[in-house]
Amino acid sequence: MKIAIVGGKGGTGKSTVSVALAVESAKRRKTMLVDCDVECPNDALLLGADLKTAEKVKQPIPKWDIGLCKKCGACARACKQDAIVFVEGKPPAFVSDRCIGCGACIFSCPASAISETTKDIGVIALGKSYGVDIVSGELYVGELASGEVVADLRRSAEKMECDHQIILIDAPAGIACPVIASIVGVDLVVAVTEPTPSALHDLKRVIHLTKGFDIPCRIIVNKSDLDEGFFNEIARYAKEEGLDIIGKIPYSKDFVESTVSMVPINRVDKRYSVMFADILNEILPDGSQPPK
Amino acid sequence: MKIIVSADGEDLKANVHETFGRCDYFVIVEVEEDKIILSRALENKCTGRAGGVGISAAQLVAEEGADIVICQKIGPRAIDVLSQLSIDVYLGKGTVEEAVSAYLGGGLKKIDAE
Numbered sequence: 001m002k003i004a005i006v007g008g009k010g011g012t013g014k015s016t017v018s019v020a021l022a023v024e025s026a027k028r029r030k031t032m033l034v035d036c037d038v039e040c041p042n043d044a045l046l047l048g049a050d051l052k053t054a055e056k057v058k059q060p061i062p063k064w065d066i067g068l069c070k071k072c073g074a075c076a077r078a079c080k081q082d083a084i085v086f087v088e089g090k091p092p093a094f095v096s097d098r099c100i101g102c103g104a105c106i107f108s109c110p111a112s113a114i115s116e117t118t119k120d121i122g123v124i125a126l127g128k129s130y131g132v133d134i135v136s137g138e139l140y141v142g143e144l145a146s147g148e149v150v151a152d153l154r155r156s157a158e159k160m161e162c163d164h165q166i167i168l169i170d171a172p173a174g175i176a177c178p179v180i181a182s183i184v185g186v187d188l189v190v191a192v193t194e195p196t197p198s199a200l201h202d203l204k205r206v207i208h209l210t211k212g213f214d215i216p217c218r219i220i221v222n223k224s225d226l227d228e229g230f231f232n233e234i235a236r237y238a239k240e241e242g243l244d245i246i247g248k249i250p251y252s253k254d255f256v257e258s259t260v261s262m263v264p265i266n267r268v269d270k271r272y273s274v275m276f277a278d279i280l281n282e283i284l285p286d287g288s289q290p291p292k
Numbered sequence: 293m294k295i296i297v298s299a300d301g302e303d304l305k306a307n308v309h310e311t312f313g314r315c316d317y318f319v320i321v322e323v324e325e326d327k328i329i330l331s332r333a334l335e336n337k338c339t340g341r342a343g344g345v346g347i348s349a350a351q352l353v354a355e356e357g358a359d360i361v362i363c364q365k366i367g368p369r370a371i372d373v374l375s376q377l378s379i380d381v382y383l384g385k386g387t388v389e390e391a392v393s394a395y396l397g398g399g400l401k402k403i404d405a406e
Contacts, residue, residue: 082344085373087354093376095347095369 002167002186003283006210008202010173012194013222016255016265017247018170019046019132020276021283023264026131028280029165034157035136036182037172038122038149044136048262049129051136057152058118059145060101066091068113078108081144100145122149124156130264135160147177154181166284175202175209183210188283189217190246195230200237207241217243220279224248246282249275295321295395296358297388298349302333304389312366313338313345319388320356326396328389346370354379362391368406375405 005021007014015037022033022043035043044051062075062084069091076086083098084105096119106114121143127134137153139146150172161167171182183189189210193203203219210217219238224231225248238245254272258265266273298315299306309315315336322330334356338348346366350373353361361374362384374381382400384391394400 082347085347085351085354085377087351087377090354090377093350093373095373097369098344098347 001165001188001284002169003188003190004169004171004183004186004215005190005192006171006179006183006206007173007192007199008175008204008206009193009196009199012192012199013220013249013255014173014192015042015046015170016258017190017192017220017222017249017276018168019043020265020272021280022132022166022168023047023130023266024273024276024280025166025168030133030163031131031166031168032133032135032157032161032164034153034167034169035134036150036153036169036178038137038139038146038153038178039172041136041138043170044125044127044129044134045262046259047127047129047132047134047264049127049134051125051127051134053123053125055124055156056120057122057124057137057139057149059099059121059143059148060103060116061096061099061119062094062103062105062114063117064091064094065113065115068111070111070113072110074108074110075105075114078104080104097142098144101148121145122152124153126160130267133160133164146172147181150178150181154184173202175205179206179209180213183213183215186215189215190220190283191217192220192222193234194223195221195227195234197230200230200234203234204237207243218246218283219243220247220249221245222249223251225250244282247275247279293323293359294357295323295392296353296356296361297321297384297391298336298361298363299333299388304328304331304387304392306388308362308364308384308386308388308391310364312361312363312370313347313349315339315349315363318349318353318356320358321388321392323392323396328392331388344369347373350374350377350379360395362395362400366403371403372405 025031035041073086076084085093122139298309
């Protein structure tokens, strides 16, 4: 069973929840945690795990045959990323780190002077901690194609699946390409939110996205006791949308302690282990078999 | 030869701006036989943008037909684009006139893309 943890707003606790659920899940069944937050992958840190780079992620980029180039500028006009600079009378200049590999320049060239090569834009790394197999992606600083790294990471993770029964996917914040690449093909989306206006606003967006993909969804409210009135507002919204709130996590400095000491919250205090075991039971109703 | 200097004003008495992409004006200086024969200013309309100003500014000076560029500092993307467009970049300070004279006297350092 594949479960994606999303949030919309950043900092609601996606990684904390992902890691805690993974540690709890690994006690019962073979579990893989895929860290798709490739712009700042933190799951391995939260699990105190050492990662080893397994492969590089490549992205297609254009390559010009200047001998064939007619200096017409069609490639620069086709580029929506402003990665190609064209000045009359000169061959085009290419800004590699702005390129997201869409291929429009290659398609637009009337002289077929552009072919495809690749550049490295990130890495996929592996580790193991608390019984959890970690597959983590990381986008290089300055690169833009985070969706590409997530898509590659998902493909790599699928190749590494052997008898894993639970695959948890920690998605990035927002609702853009890397989030879409994180949730495609999952059985369930769990949205982690908090009782704040911006979190509710972004929750609605990510739920809208999830519904667009026709994926069932549940909600976890982190720091749930921060503001009772706003919690009720989230509860009202969840009811309107027909979504269950499967977990309420109270605000506590124990989570700070967990992060600082790089020990998952389940191991900081037994009551969190129970709390996340209960949430896991909500996700897997019979406690062992994936729901259908 | 056309030398384009990133500047904080519109004439030869203006100072070389501390950046390339976000300067207020580009002072375009025509030089013949090591003498300044003409100068004019071009407003840098790229400055208001959040990002990618170096690339736009590089395009702007290339379209003006720059042979060389003088500035105090320049970002990696701008220098990369200028280099691909065969425009040399030199680091200079003081007024535009002083910087151009220093260049003509061979006293400025050329910088290359990485």
